[in-house]
Amino acid sequence: MASHGSGPQRSDRNALRRELGQNFLQDKRVVRDLVSHVRGNGTNVLEIGPGKGAITRELVRSFETVTAVEIDPHWSAFLRDEFDDEKVEILEGDFLDYYMSRDCDTIVSNVPFNITTQVLRHLLESTEWQQAALIVQWEVARKRAGQGSGTLLSVSWAPWYEFTLHNRVPARSFRPMPRVDGGILTIRRRPRPLLPERACAAFQDFAEAVFTGPGRGLAEILRRHVPRRTYAALAQRLQIPDDGLPKDLTLVQWVALFEAARPRYATGRGPVPTGSDSSSAAARESSGRTGPVTGGKRSGSSRGKRGTPRAQGRQALGRQGARGSSYGRRTGR
Missing domain, CATH: 1.10.8 (Helicase, Ruva Protein; domain 3)
Known part of the structure; x- marks a missing residue:
């Protein structure tokens, strides 16, 4: 840890933490609960914004490979020292500019509350993974899972994905403490989608x-x-x-x-x-895809072994123009 003492001053770190929406998960019971919803069902896991590595340590016990995408250079350097293991790959970059690898079947993350919608959209538009366990803002988790009544948010992807609401995560489980509680939301791709x-x-x-x-x-x-x-x-x-x-x-x-x-x-x-569900499945098998296709945003030639943050793409529009003023470069924890 001393090797990182020459990094930004505390005030700079605090400013960056606020910009990136970093609220670190401290409760080990919540970490275990989060990972338990996908443990044993996948082989290769991608973690979004690992931060200090609290979830990463639990993932290492349950998956063959762990790929973690961290935007904060301070924490990506820390994680490379912490996980000096071929089983763990730390990639520094913005998850919102990340092409997911075909061999990544599971997603786990404590998602920054301020960019939850953008992260979910980026995930749902991918065709590579099969299951995800995410901590998101409690009300967002409820709406995505269709609790209470249906919303446009919950309906839009329902023919292709199943959303399930699990335990509430109190704000005191994070440091620093956010203003609202979180919740565990799992997403699983339907093996037989209800629409092509x-x-x-x-x-x-x-x-x-x-x-x-x-x-x-x-x-x-x-x-x-x-x-x-x-x-x-x-x-x-x-x-x-x-x-x-x-x-x-x-x-x-x-x-x-x-x-x-x-x-x-x-x-x-x-x-x-x-066609029927069976014809839809056949079409997916022939195309090599496993989920809804919403446009040609991804190509095999741009992927690395486990995926890679891309440095280009949509840069011409600029981050604000392409994603709105709050989209930013915030994927950290």
């Missing part, structure tokens, strides 16, 4: 249009998207209340309504397939 992968963008457009569309009930909202007779038949068969709201729809109802509206939501990416 190529329908992902169109389904999300449809869900957004329904959630934000005018009307005093589902019958009024959906008449702009689904033919009247088709809607009436679906409403009777699936017991959709005419005066209900989008938040009241079940996932089965969402999928059926989208199927009825699909031709209108086909995008310029080509015709959306209408």
Whole structure:
């Protein structure tokens, strides 16, 4: 630890900590609980923002390889000294600029609360991993898991992923203490997705249009998207209340309504397939992909052995222009 004493002064470290949203997980019981939700189910794990390495130490016991992406040079240097082992690879860089390797099947992270949405979007748009255990802000975890009522956030990716809410993580489990509690959220890719992968963008457009569309009930909202007779038949068969709201729809109802509206939501990416789950699975196997595809953002030639933070890509727009003013370069713990 003395080797890092010549780093930034404490005031500089505190300023960087605030910029990166670093709240270090201190409770070992929470660490064990987090990792227990994915332990034994995967081989190669990626940790986002390991910070001081509290979660990393637990992951080493459960996985064949551990890749950790840390944006803070101070902590990435610390971790390289701490884990001088071929089993652990420490990569310094921004996870939001990271191409995930095909051999990474598990994601674990204490996600900075200030960039939770951006991190989740980056993860969900990838096609490589199969399961994730994340600590995120408690209310975000509840909404993603669809607790209480459905939201656009919870519906958008539900045909391809299962979101499960687990234990609440008190703010006192972190140092420094955040203002709100966290929660453990697990995400697992559905082995049989409820819609073909190529329908992902169109389904999300449809869900957004329904959630934000005018009307005093589902019958009024959906008449702009689904033919009247088709809607009436679906409403009777699936017991959709005419005066209900989008938040009241079940996932089965969402999928059926989208199927009825699909031709209108086909995008310029080509015709959306209408095959069954089995044909969708066959298409995935033939393409070598395992999850929803939302655009050609990733290519095999840009990946390293376990993935690599990319130094280019979207730089022309600048971080603020590409992601919004709060997106920043903040992935640390």
